Amino acid sequence: MLEMNKRRITSKELAKLAGVSSATISRAFSPDSRIGSATRDRILAVAREYGYQPNAIARSLNNQRSRLVALVVNAIGNPCEAEEQQLLVHRLQERQLLPIILCCADHDDRLQLMRLASTYQVDHVVVFSDMVSMQDAVDIFHTTKPIIVSFEPLDNEKVSSIRIDGSAAADEIIDKIVGDGKKRFAYLSGTKSSWIDKLRRKWFVDALAKRGLGLQAEAFGDYSYDSGFKEAVLLLHRAKVDAIICGNDVMAIGARDAARRVLGKNTPDDIAIVGQDGIAMAAWDCNDLTTLSLDHVAFIDAVVELIERHDAELEGPHSITLTCTARWGSTA
Amino acid sequence: MLEMNKRRITSKELAKLAGVSSATISRAFSPDSRIGSATRDRILAVAREYGYQPNAIARSLNNQRSRLVALVVNAIGNPCEAEEQQLLVHRLQERQLLPIILCCADHDDRLQLMRLASTYQVDHVVVFSDMVSMQDAVDIFHTTKPIIVSFEPLDNEKVSSIRIDGSAAADEIIDKIVGDGKKRFAYLSGTKSSWIDKLRRKWFVDALAKRGLGLQAEAFGDYSYDSGFKEAVLLLHRAKVDAIICGNDVMAIGARDAARRVLGKNTPDDIAIVGQDGIAMAAWDCNDLTTLSLDHVAFIDAVVELIERHDAELEGPHSITLTCTARWGSTA
DNA sequence: ATGCATTGTGCAAACGGTTACACAAACACA
DNA sequence: TGTGTTTGTGTAACCGTTTGCACAATGCAT
Numbered sequence: 001m002l003e004m005n006k007r008r009i010t011s012k013e014l015a016k017l018a019g020v021s022s023a024t025i026s027r028a029f030s031p032d033s034r035i036g037s038a039t040r041d042r043i044l045a046v047a048r049e050y051g052y053q054p055n056a057i058a059r060s061l062n063n064q065r066s067r068l069v070a071l072v073v074n075a076i077g078n079p080c081e082a083e084e085q086q087l088l089v090h091r092l093q094e095r096q097l098l099p100i101i102l103c104c105a106d107h108d109d110r111l112q113l114m115r116l117a118s119t120y121q122v123d124h125v126v127v128f129s130d131m132v133s134m135q136d137a138v139d140i141f142h143t144t145k146p147i148i149v150s151f152e153p154l155d156n157e158k159v160s161s162i163r164i165d166g167s168a169a170a171d172e173i174i175d176k177i178v179g180d181g182k183k184r185f186a187y188l189s190g191t192k193s194s195w196i197d198k199l200r201r202k203w204f205v206d207a208l209a210k211r212g213l214g215l216q217a218e219a220f221g222d223y224s225y226d227s228g229f230k231e232a233v234l235l236l237h238r239a240k241v242d243a244i245i246c247g248n249d250v251m252a253i254g255a256r257d258a259a260r261r262v263l264g265k266n267t268p269d270d271i272a273i274v275g276q277d278g279i280a281m282a283a284w285d286c287n288d289l290t291t292l293s294l295d296h297v298a299f300i301d302a303v304v305e306l307i308e309r310h311d312a313e314l315e316g317p318h319s320i321t322l323t324c325t326a327r328w329g330s331t332a
Numbered sequence: 333m334l335e336m337n338k339r340r341i342t343s344k345e346l347a348k349l350a351g352v353s354s355a356t357i358s359r360a361f362s363p364d365s366r367i368g369s370a371t372r373d374r375i376l377a378v379a380r381e382y383g384y385q386p387n388a389i390a391r392s393l394n395n396q397r398s399r400l401v402a403l404v405v406n407a408i409g410n411p412c413e414a415e416e417q418q419l420l421v422h423r424l425q426e427r428q429l430l431p432i433i434l435c436c437a438d439h440d441d442r443l444q445l446m447r448l449a450s451t452y453q454v455d456h457v458v459v460f461s462d463m464v465s466m467q468d469a470v471d472i473f474h475t476t477k478p479i480i481v482s483f484e485p486l487d488n489e490k491v492s493s494i495r496i497d498g499s500a501a502a503d504e505i506i507d508k509i510v511g512d513g514k515k516r517f518a519y520l521s522g523t524k525s526s527w528i529d530k531l532r533r534k535w536f537v538d539a540l541a542k543r544g545l546g547l548q549a550e551a552f553g554d555y556s557y558d559s560g561f562k563e564a565v566l567l568l569h570r571a572k573v574d575a576i577i578c579g580n581d582v583m584a585i586g587a588r589d590a591a592r593r594v595l596g597k598n599t600p601d602d603i604a605i606v607g608q609d610g611i612a613m614a615a616w617d618c619n620d621l622t623t624l625s626l627d628h629v630a631f632i633d634a635v636v637e638l639i640e641r642h643d644a645e646l647e648g649p650h651s652i653t654l655t656c657t658a659r660w661g662s663t664a
Numbered sequence: 665a666t667g668c669a670t671t672g673t674g675c676a677a678a679c680g681g682t683t684a685c686a687c688a689a690a691c692a693c694a
Numbered sequence: 695t696g697t698g699t700t701t702g703t704g705t706a707a708c709c710g711t712t713t714g715c716a717c718a719a720t721g722c723a724t
Contacts, residue, residue: 008453008475010680021704026682033683036702056451057392058680061709066389068432076421077414077612086408089435093445098432098452100400103421113425119388120430121340143340225616257617280409284557285589286618342710353674358712365713368672390710393679671720678712685705692699 009052018046029054060121069307070122072102072114072137074129078223080248080277081128087300088126097123097307107131114140124148124307130196134159145310146317148303160306160317162299164196166276166324169292170203171210173326177272178211180332182243186217186235188228188255190247197247200276203292204245216241221251228254233262242271243332249275249282249291256289256331272332282327290332294324341384350378361386392453401639402454404434404446404469406461410555412580412609413460419632420458429455429639439463446472456480456639462528466491477642478649480635492638492649494631496528498608498656501624502535503542505658509604510543512664514574518549518567520560520587522579529579532608535624536577548573553583560586565594574603575664581607581614581623588621588663604664614659622664626656 015022020039027035028043047053060066069092073081089099102117104110110132117125118140125141127134127149134154137147146158154161185208190197208214217239221227228251232244236259244259246252252275259265259273267273268290275282278293302320309318347354352371359367360375379385392398401424405413421431434449436442442464449457450472457473459466459481466486469479478490486493517540522529540546549571553559560583564576568591576591578584584607591597591605599605600622607614610625634652641650 011682012680022681023683023705024703026680027703030682034700034702039702053447053451055393055453055680056448057389057398057453058709059682061387061389061393061680061711062682064709076408076418082409082414086435089408089433093434093436093441096448098449100430101421101433102425103418104425109425115385116388116428117430119385121387121389225613229617253616253618261617281557284585285561285593286585344710354711355674355676355713356672358710359673362712366670366672371672387710390679391712393681393710394712396679665724667722667724669720669722671718673716673718675714675716677714679710682708684707686703687705688701688703690699690701692697694695694697 008055009050011052011054014043014047014050014052017050018043026054064121066121066123067097068120068122069097069099069124069126070102070114070117070141071099072110072125072127072129072132074103074131074223075105076101076103078250080223080250080279083279083296084128084300087296088303091300091304092307095307111136111140118144124310126303126307130194131191146306148306148310157317160310161319162302162306163319163321164199164294164324165321166200166292166294167203167206169324169326171207173274173290173292173332174204174207174211176328177243177274177332178213180268180272182272183213184216184239184241185213185243185245186219186239186241187215188231188235188244188246188251189218189220190223190251192220194247200247200292221247221254223248223251225250225254227251229258231255232258236263236265243274244271245274245276247276249277249279249287249289251275252289252291252331253281253287256287267331274332278324278327282329288329288331289327290329291327292324293327294322298322340387341382343384343386346375346379346382346384349382350375358386396453398453398455399429400452400454401429401431401456401458402434402446402449402473403431404442404457404459404461404464406435406463406555407437408433408435410582412555412582412611415611415628416460416632419628420635423632423636424639427639443468443472450476456642458635458639462526463523478638480638480642489649492642493651494634494638495651495653496531496626496656497653498532498624498626499535499538501656501658503539505606505622505624505664506536506539506543508660509575509606509664510545512600512604514604515545516548516571516573517545517575517577518551518571518573519547520563520567520576520578520583521550521552522555522583524552526579532579532624553579553586555580555583557582557586559583561590563587564590568595568597575606576603577606577608579608581609581611581619581621583607584621584623584663585613585619588619599663606664610656610659614661620661620663621659622661623659624656625659626654630654 011022011025015025027033028040102113125147138158148160219231219235221231232255256273265271275289275291282289282291343354343357347357359365360372434445457479480492551563551567553563564587588605597603607621607623614621614623
């Protein structure tokens with residue numbers, strides 16, 4: 001049983017116990033370094049006995065490599081991001097990389113936070129949030145390996161990006177809805193300043209335009225269920241629409257509830273409702289949402305690929321494009 | 333504009349630029365250290381100019397204080413934890429503490445992961461997951477400040493804990509359901525090995541026992557919507573019950589959907605369904621769940637209080653007890 | 665003028681590892 | 695037996711800070 005409250009043993013102390021120098025201890029813990037296998041085994045045995053583990057902080061200082069990854073996210077609870085976050089965290093951990101979560105609603109706080117994380121010499125930065133200016137991120141993390149950003153492209157030697165293309169899927173969805181006889185569309189955006197939201201909106205607006213249609217009404221929420229509910233109520237009172245395209249799935253669920261509960265309109269007959277993201281909850285029986293969805297696994301695969309590319313010093317930022325697909329539910 | 337790809341400037345280099353020693357640089361960045369205010373101002377100005385920020389890794393090595401906090405969680409996406417995680421992350425960040433997320437389903441991986449995090453000399457450990465043995469956690473993190481564990485009590489000088497008491501609320505809920513004429517109860521557990529799940533189950537079993545009732549049937553899920561749905565179907569085919577108490581809200585939503593969709597039974601008339609956690613989604617119009625809920629803010633307040641207690645070296649582990657309340661919805 | 669706190673700064677030794685370099689021992693080959 | 699390569703280990707410098715100690719300069723009371 002290890003003693004409590006005792007300082008962790010250092011390599012120098014272990015060296016004395018094993019009758020070697022601290023350099024040899026270090027080598028015993030570095031996979032491919034010149035060391036006799038007998039010595040290594042003996043050291044590892046003694047290390048286990050005394051509970052020795054190399055201090056990652058000291059190691060990082062020397063290596064210039066912290067194995068820390070900053071994850072900049074909008075929110076942790078939000079299901080649209082959570083599934084991806086979860087996946088990414090697992091993939092990082094498999095690679096012995098530790099994720100530091102930076103999560104902050106307020107703009108200035110976010111900058112402060114990124115500055116703080118940058119002092120920890122993180123090896124990589126993944127920006128999931130489209131609320132942070134890439135230029136700010138680059139300025140703050142200019143000493144790390146390239147930054148990976150989910151969406152917003154920025155022409156900079158430090159930024160690798162993942163582009164999302166949902167235009168084809170939006171086209172299919174609009175096609176179906178128009179085929180069902182709907183004509184009066186509304187778009188319910190996420191946050192106003194969101195880059196990705198503008199992009200998503202464009203896919204649908206373009207798809208409508210192809211058919212000579214436009215938006216009859218528009219509103220802005222904040223990606224939350226409550227905002228979806230509230231804005232849908234206002235929207236439906238304000239304008240006569242028979243289809244609402246929402247900025248994400250959670251707002252779509254809110255809008256669906258609002259239509260049903262407050263206006264007595266049911267999907268898909270009275271009104272069509274479309275989400276975006278393709279989160280698991282969208283497929284739940286009680287929701288069964290029609291949604292423009294992105295393959296989360298493919299997305300995270302892409303992020304991991306970019307990280308590995310950076311790790312391998314195959315620098316030069318890179319860009320990967322992913323295509324969305326439609327998930328057909330009973331709401332449109 | 334800062335130059336790209338350039339090594340971060342060090343305190344020694346900045347010292348040269350400012351015409352002082354690196355010790356003085358350090359003092360300029362330490363709030364209460366003996367330094368002339370003129371010198372400090374000059375240094376901060378030069379630092380800003382060259383984009384200097386003290387290297388937190390080096391600082392941690394020296395200080396024996398990393399300002400890193402390990403958060404051991406079951407999953408990131410799971411809404412029951414996500415709300416708390418989100419809150420805690422914010423509170424930590426306010427205190428300039430950076431959270432490292434450890435998230436892992438598999439038992440052995442989890443131990444590996446905790447060992448990895450422990451090499452980063454985290455200052456605090458918060459265990460949100462009831463899937464990890466506290467004894468393992470203590471063995472691994474025996475050099476950090478006391479561990480904070482959400483639920484499972486362990487009599488150890490390194491463990492502070494937060495106890496949850498839901499017995500009174502369970503009593504109220506059972507009272508209401510029995511008053512509505514229901515008699516045949518089932519309990520749908522979360523994971524089998526979960527400590528907290530056993531506790532929650534006990535609250536309800538005790539409340540039933542008080543009224544001379546027992547469980548007619550029982551099943552085990554994994555806290556997910558899908559498992560709630562599937563297990564409820566099996567359960568309702570297997571046994572005649574008119575009330576299902578679920579281990580968390582998400583399973584309750586799954587069970588409600590299963591009852592309605594597969595069996596054609598509606599809440600609360602045909603069957604009563606109760607959740608636990610009190611997540612935001614439970615209050616959504618489409619769910620409106622009756623649930624035994626915990627005040628997340630109070631919970632995180634308690635966690636933060638324990639962390640500050642440890643930080644202030646008012647050591648000695650401490651224990652805080654929180655009481656759950658009932659949230660009344662239309663499902664029971 | 666003298667002594668004595670007080671204040672501001674530099675020097676150098678930590679903190680706990682890694683690694684370039686040096687060197688001895690072991691082995692190869694003629 | 696000597697030369698050359700390989701292998702395993704130790705020495706010491708370094709990674710970028712913090713901080714105890716020493717010391718000069720300043721202020722203040724005699």
